[in-house]
Amino acid sequence: MSKNFVEFIIDGKKCMSEEGKYIIDAAKDNGVYIPTLCNIEGLKPKGACRICSVLVNGRPMTACTTPVTSGMEIENNIAQIEGIRKTIIEALFVEGNHFCPSCEKSGSCELQALAYKYKMLVPRFPFMFPIREVDASNPKLIKDHNRCILCKRCIRGIRDENDRSYFAFKKRGHEVEININHEMANKMTDRLARESMDICPVGALLIKESGFRTPIGQRKYDHLPIGSDIEK
Amino acid sequence: MSKPILATASLAGCFGCHMSLLDIDERILELIELVDFNKSPINDIKKFTRPCDIGLIEGGCCNNDNVHVLKDFRKHCKILVSVGECAIMGGLPALRNGLPVSDCLEEAYLNGPSTKDENPEGIMPNDVELPILLDKVYPCHEVVKMDYYLPGCPPDAELLWGALTALIKGNELELPYEVIKYD
Structure with a gap:
């Protein structure tokens, strides 16, 4: 096995991922949605919007720029972070x-x-x-x-x-x-x-030259909250 | 126990939020069992005749009459609710907030395609009876204290119904995902 896997915890849930993956992507692999506005898969992360802030072992960090390590305890859906x-x-x-x-x-x-x-x-x-x-x-x-x-x-x-x-x-x-x-x-x-x-x-x-093509009711977030496709 | 009193007003709005209130359909019969209406365009009562419990405000403040009406509502209503995007953030009327008032008036009365040939004397309405435009359109909560906010353009009828019944019955308002929309 060439890749090293690490275990970590998000909001009490045991998760597993390749070592060095950014928290936001590692969380996604484990069915945990961490919201973001500036991050997009496949691009070098920027850490600009700070929406993806999570507590890593008690300290606020941006999940898009912090690689996951073994034994990390991450807090995501908690009142303090959601308030931020x-x-x-x-x-x-x-x-x-x-x-x-x-x-x-x-x-x-x-x-x-x-x-x-x-x-x-x-x-x-x-x-x-x-x-x-x-x-x-x-x-x-x-x-x-x-x-x-x-x-x-x-x-x-x-x-x-x-x-x-x-x-x-x-x-x-x-x-x-x-x-x-x-x-x-x-x-x-x-x-x-x-x-x-x-x-x-x-x-x-x-x-230009095309607009309002998707009717209300069929748009991306009309019925389900953002991140519903990731959350398990 | 007497019924709670409800008052409503449309300031710088389009009456769409009042229309959305009518979208509660046959529950309007239930509503008139639950509340009495005072000053409101729905019953055409022009002046407050008694203190009210709930005031629903549609639209933001674009002129001095809007400010006057809003302050009158604050004085007479125990609970004031901002209904719709215009009341909450100025809405479409606030698109003029980046322009001087003179530019807006000149576009409307002097240089607009429908007025530039029809108004050769360059008349601008300035009767003393007319309200004076404010420098920009203000959200209601930047003029008086507002107690609750119901977003939407217009707010979903279910949101209006849910909020009204929660206020009347003293329950906590439930906010399922699909009722909070800004468009």
């Missing part, structure tokens, strides 16, 4: 302009789905209503900065055959925003444009 997650989600809702009723991603949005999961009725923070641009200059994609949560999924995941990224951050601090390489994006295929929209956890990247 709900606070982050509420902060994200007031920090941008998230008008769910007019957003095409509504019903399939991961931020919204997590807010549903944690039963957010109203964010506890005052709304900031920041002034942000909608950029529709690209032939295939609409970029709506009002909804962007700066998770970097598009930067990390949408690349051409030479592994060059179509997206990048520009500006700094609270002004930071997603920029698109127009020269590359002008030649973007329809398939990659669709992948860009799908990789975005919110409605910040939308493909």
Whole structure:
């Protein structure tokens, strides 16, 4: 046997996984859902959104960047951690302009789905209503900065055959925003444009000339909470 | 024991939340057995005639009349509930929050496609009777204290019914997954 397997515990449940796997993936293999907004399987983790915070042997750690080790005791579905997650989600809702009723991603949005999961009725923070641009200059994609949560999924995941990224951050601090390489994006295929929209956890990247295709009631999170496909 | 008194108002909303209340269908007969209505567009009572137990507020505050009505509700109702996305976060009217009020008025009365040829004198409504627009649209809880929040655009009839009966009967509100939606 070439791979080393380790035993660890999540919320009292005995789990087993390959040594060195990130907690979030190891948990998934064991039927435990750890929510995230910035992590996506197959990409190098970023630890940006902190939604996946868990207690590892009593200390808060991001499950997407912490490898699992033998004997780890992980706490996931506990009041302290769920409180942290709900606070982050509420902060994200007031920090941008998230008008769910007019957003095409509504019903399939991961931020919204997590807010549903944690039963957010109203964010506890005052709304900031920041002034942000909608950029529709690209032939295939609409970029709506009002909804962007700066998770970097598009930067990390949408690349051409030479592994060059179509997206990048520009500006700094609270002004930071997603920029698109127009020269590359002008030649973007329809398939990659669709992948860009799908990789975005919110409605910040939308493909042009097609919208609201899935009727209410058939969208991703209309009937079952996010993570239902993982939880056993 | 007398029945609890219910009042409702639509501020900067579209009346969709009131419509959703009617989606409780035949349970409306049950509702009038459970509560008496006071000031509400449903019975067209314009002014409070007595203190109320529950006030349902649809829509946020986009003008000074909305603020006046909301404060009047706070004064008269023991429990105030924000109903729908507009009451909770401003909703679609709050899309104007990034623009100066003058831009909105000019677009509506001077430069919009339906007005630019029809209003050669450039008249803007400014009668003293008209409410004055606020600098932006405010969620209700940023104007007065709100006690409960029922999200949705509009909130599901089951959520409204569940919340109302829980409040009237003093039970804890159950929130199954499918009743909390923001669209």
